[in-house]
Amino acid sequence: MDCIFCKIANGEIPSKKIYEKDNFFSILDVNQKVEGHSLVISKKHFETLLDVPEDFASELLDCIKKTAIRIMKEKNADGFNVINNNFESSGQLVKHFHVHIFPRKKNDNANIFS
Ligand code: AMP
């Protein structure tokens, strides 16, 4: 299967991990909508949130929290948005489960939905 996030997960495409657990890891998004825009990605190929097993939930939450804390600190941000697109109509382009983290600063006028 030709999946960019599977290739990153299995090391075929090298990446710099922000945080990593058994089933998830995080990296910077190649297209930085705001400085520090990151992605939490499942190591296994799940197409959407609906395919992620319930017992992965606590690890996913941990990976989101640790990535958000690290990236906020690094970018001097004081807030963040968590966004997860599911299926094409929502704007999902990469059909491998991932969660966006957008570090935010007061009055940054970020347009994270564009
Ligand atoms: P989505 O619209 O939720 O499917 O977003 C997919 C995201 O993956 C986009 O923000 C892309 O910029 C990002 N992306 C695509 N390829 C890569 C890559 N090789 N490394 C990091 N981020 C990527």
Ligand code: ZN
């Ligand atoms: Zn995949």
